[in-house]
Amino acid sequence: MSAAFMPCNALGRRLARYAPLDETDLRAIERLCAVPRHRVPPRREFLREGDRPGAVQVLLEGWAQRLVLLPDGRRQITGFALPGDVLWRPSGAMRLDFSVIALTPAMIVPINAGAWDQIASESSGMALALARQERVAEAIERRWLVNLGQRTAFERLGHLFCELCHRLDTIGMVTRSDQSQSFAFPVTQVELAEATGLSPVHVNRVLREMRSEGLIRLEQRTLHLLKRQALAQRTLFDPAYLEP
Known part of the structure; x- marks a missing residue:
């Protein structure tokens, strides 16, 4: 793919990681996203x-979190959405069984279902990319279940950091320096x-442990993975599920 035809938005960049897309595919993605967009303030x-x-909801900019709220006010975050992620794809009269809150200023694009x-039916590359995107989303949900059921507190946090x-x-939002990676x-x-x-107390304790071992540094809303490979080994992180 030539530089002139590199995808411009996060959805295009993410889909291009899952399957070879040509200029026609990338232009089609741009057309899909050329609709009125919704800007959402943080924590909304x-x-x-x-x-x-009724529309496919895609996060183009910012971070969001999916969560389920219990009747007594307790919350379970079931996933973090990043630029290029599909938040919702309608199917018949299905209702949302979760809520989505912006973590940062976010831009949402509602795409006609x-x-x-149609874009998937007209292009084998797009059909493959969209199918693989769904498989990755499902794989992430399974790893989160493993986190909750089998991993230690240290492994849960470290695995999440490596996954993010x-x-x-994959969409160019990580800064690299020697062994360190920051975002x-x-x-x-x-x-x-x-x-x-x-x-929260347990989380704080684990973060202090990671800092003391020189694995991470968290400051000014930036996470530095100082020894990503060591953290991945320590937390049994294998990125294969993110690379269909």
């Missing part, structure tokens, strides 16, 4: 459990606790 809920969005399906770094790296990290310790099934 913009998709609510029980809603029936018929146009989304890998996903951001913007808007997640609070309370949200880390809600994502990993730990208490």
Whole structure:
């Protein structure tokens, strides 16, 4: 793929990682996203459990979190969405069984479901890329289940950090320096606790342990993985599930 035809937005960059896309495919992605977009301020809920969005909801910029809210107010974060991720794809009259909250200023593009399906029917490359994107999303959900059921607290947090770094790296949002890799990290310790099934106190304790071992540095909403390979080995992180 020549530099002139490199994808311009995060959806195109992410799909291009999953299958070879030609100029026609990339232009089609740009057309899909050429609709009125919604800008969402940080910490604002913009998709609510029980809603029936009629369009495919794609996160083009910023971070968001999927979560389920229990009747007594407890929350379980079930995933972090990054630029280029599909937040929701409608199917019949299905309702959302989760909510989505922006973690940072976010840009959402609602894509007509018929146009989304048509682009896959007209291009084998796009059909493959979209199918692989769905498989990766499902694989991430399975790893999160393993995190909650089998991994230690240290492994849960370290595995999550490695996963986020890998996903951001594929769309050019990681800074590299020797062994260190850094990226913007808007997640609070309370949200880390809600994502990993730990208490905020336990999360704080594990973060201190990681810092003391020289594995991470977290400052000014930036996470530095100082020894990513060592952290990956320590937390049994294998990126194969992110690379269909």
